[in-house]
Amino acid sequence: MSDIIVRVQGLSYTYMAGTPLAAMGLQDATLTLRQGEFAALIGAGGSGKSTLVSFLNGLLRPRQEGQVVVFGQDTASPTCDIISLRRYVGLVFQYPHHQFLEQHVGDDIAHGPRQLGLSREEIRERVRWAMEAVGLDFQDFVDRRTFSLSGGEMRRVALAGVLAMKPDLLVLDEATTGLDPRGRAQIHEVLHRLRADRGMTILLVSNDMDEVAELADRVTVLHEGKTVLAGPTREILGKETGLEGYGLAPPITTRVLHALRQADVPIAGTPLTRAEVEEAIWQAMRP
Amino acid sequence: MASYEALRHVTIGRYIPGDTPIHRLDPRAKLFAFATLIGLVLVATSYASSVLLLGLVLSCVLMAQLPIGYLLSNIRPALPAIAILSLLQLLFYRAEPGAPLLLAWGKLHISFVAVRVVIVSLIRFLVLTFLISLLTNTTTTSSLTNGLESLLRPLSRLGLPGHEIALVGAVALRFVPILGEELESIAKAQDARSVDDRIGGRWQFVHNARRVAALIVPLFVDAYRRAEEMILAMRARCYHGGEGRTHLVTLTFSSRDYVALGLMGLSIILVLTVQQLSLP
Numbered sequence: 001m002s003d004i005i006v007r008v009q010g011l012s013y014t015y016m017a018g019t020p021l022a023a024m025g026l027q028d029a030t031l032t033l034r035q036g037e038f039a040a041l042i043g044a045g046g047s048g049k050s051t052l053v054s055f056l057n058g059l060l061r062p063r064q065e066g067q068v069v070v071f072g073q074d075t076a077s078p079t080c081d082i083i084s085l086r087r088y089v090g091l092v093f094q095y096p097h098h099q100f101l102e103q104h105v106g107d108d109i110a111h112g113p114r115q116l117g118l119s120r121e122e123i124r125e126r127v128r129w130a131m132e133a134v135g136l137d138f139q140d141f142v143d144r145r146t147f148s149l150s151g152g153e154m155r156r157v158a159l160a161g162v163l164a165m166k167p168d169l170l171v172l173d174e175a176t177t178g179l180d181p182r183g184r185a186q187i188h189e190v191l192h193r194l195r196a197d198r199g200m201t202i203l204l205v206s207n208d209m210d211e212v213a214e215l216a217d218r219v220t221v222l223h224e225g226k227t228v229l230a231g232p233t234r235e236i237l238g239k240e241t242g243l244e245g246y247g248l249a250p251p252i253t254t255r256v257l258h259a260l261r262q263a264d265v266p267i268a269g270t271p272l273t274r275a276e277v278e279e280a281i282w283q284a285m286r287p
Numbered sequence: 288m289a290s291y292e293a294l295r296h297v298t299i300g301r302y303i304p305g306d307t308p309i310h311r312l313d314p315r316a317k318l319f320a321f322a323t324l325i326g327l328v329l330v331a332t333s334y335a336s337s338v339l340l341l342g343l344v345l346s347c348v349l350m351a352q353l354p355i356g357y358l359l360s361n362i363r364p365a366l367p368a369i370a371i372l373s374l375l376q377l378l379f380y381r382a383e384p385g386a387p388l389l390l391a392w393g394k395l396h397i398s399f400v401a402v403r404v405v406i407v408s409l410i411r412f413l414v415l416t417f418l419i420s421l422l423t424n425t426t427t428t429s430s431l432t433n434g435l436e437s438l439l440r441p442l443s444r445l446g447l448p449g450h451e452i453a454l455v456g457a458v459a460l461r462f463v464p465i466l467g468e469e470l471e472s473i474a475k476a477q478d479a480r481s482v483d484d485r486i487g488g489r490w491q492f493v494h495n496a497r498r499v500a501a502l503i504v505p506l507f508v509d510a511y512r513r514a515e516e517m518i519l520a521m522r523a524r525c526y527h528g529g530e531g532r533t534h535l536v537t538l539t540f541s542s543r544d545y546v547a548l549g550l551m552g553l554s555i556i557l558v559l560t561v562q563q564l565s566l567p
Binding site: 016019020054057059060083086091093095098100101111112116147161162165 | 291292301303353354357360472473475476477478479480481482501504505508
């Protein structure tokens with residue numbers, strides 16, 4: 001199928017291979033992403049999520065077992081153009097200040113576009129667009145120093161820096177962890193718009209099942225470096241049981257519905273998002 | 288392919304779990320033996336004595352079941368510097384006039400003494416690397432700290448803060464792998480944003496210097512933040528220094544440790560004797 005943009009198969013990876021400190025990172029991980037979808041990668045801490053994500057733009061490349069094909073390029077092949085791959089795959093990491101390369105917000109967001117050899121006007125336009133997309137006021141923030149920002153502002157600048165490259169695939173590695181509810185809602189809003197307006201493919205790596213239930217169409221579950229479940233979000237997160245073996249729990253909506261059903265409230269179908277659940281509860285309560 | 292495992296070749300300071308006679312030794316015995324062997328390294332200047340010393344240390348490494356190839360990988364990053372130093376030493380070492388020459392070619396004089404100095408220096412370097420790895424790879428940070436503190440205790444009467452010194456050393460050792468992992472994460476996050484294939488060559492000094500600066504700043508920000516968190520955590524647990532502190536694990540010298548110290552004394556005598564006999 002041509003609409004598959006990422007295909008990871010049977011991927012294994014060992015950290016510090018060949019030393020007494022070798023540690024298993026991935027073991028038989030599989031991941032498929034389709035053009036334009038909003039996918040999520042979930043798993044308990046240490047399950048290999050961040051390691052797997054590092055393969056998507058060639059930060060890590062398969063050495064022993066497994067195959068990683070991104071936008072038709074096999075990243076294990078020596079002829080694979082990793083640099084160009086990084087233009088199409090944008091990675092936003094958990095710690096925003098790790099990815100700052102310049103002192104000032106405007107310069108940092110412009111870092112990517114500048115490398116593309118765009119004109120000054122185009123670069124400025126991209127910075128303006130990226131800042132607007134993440135809800136940062138251009139005039140107010142463009143000359144601030146990156147390290148003087150608050151946590152939530154740093155996240156948004158880091159996201160803007162990646163967005164300014166206009167990637168086709170956006171990967172967020174726990175990019176909302178530790179944000180307050182408002183900051184989180186703002187990032188969600190940004191992701192919604194990017195997908196609706198630009199058809200961007202998004203992979204959300206998260207520990208927050210409520211967030212995943214709300215946003216993602218499809219979920220892949222990693223456990224100890226291995227892909228153990230993959231399918232539509234509703235199938236995987238809509239059930240009360242099945243995740244606890246992997247150190248995860250279903251989202252609050254599923255748990256509420258389960259409790260209601262236990263109390264003999266007739267809930268129809270498998271609602272998952274908050275809006276759906278609210279509607280289902282109204283329906284069930286109506287006399 | 289770039290490797291992000293910053294500490295892949297740093298074996299010093301990482302505890303490798305094991306259950307060997309070396310692992311089980313009392314940390315004080317190990318520290319004492321470590322200091323003595325370092326002293327011997329400085330004394331042994333002849334071929335015979337330095338090779339003997341290398342042999343002794345190697346047998347300890349084997350006894351501790353540490354992979355020798357892994358310890359040697361420590362040296363790999365330093366190889367160019369070692370090569371240049373050895374060459375300079377070979378060319379410019381001033382032997383006494385009349386010393387037998389290996390090579391005389393125009394103004395170039397290489398004496399046998401110079402060759403010996405170079406080879407013995409290389410052996411010394413190996414011995415030192417093995418020794419440091421031997422100590423830190425077989426001893427946990429906490430027992431190393433306890434041992435050091437216990438050894439420094441007599442000096443506290445002179446006003447030397449033994450506990451604090453040991454703690455500073457332990458914290459520094461403990462932070463090495465943490466900062467290494469952090470550096471890895473920063474390098475990855477920044478590389479993910481670098482998409483220009485025209486830059487990044489070995490000779491682009493300005494670009495490379497800027498890259499180092501971009502790596503260092505977040506690393507320091509994190510290190511300071513960690514230090515502050517640690518201070519807070521220590522205060523929250525009412526840490527007040529070494530005064531009146533007791534230990535969960537009290538160090539006791541067992542017969543094994545006395546045997547080890549005895550062997551240590553034997554090897555001192557052995558190395559010194561060989562050194563005396565082998566010098567012209």
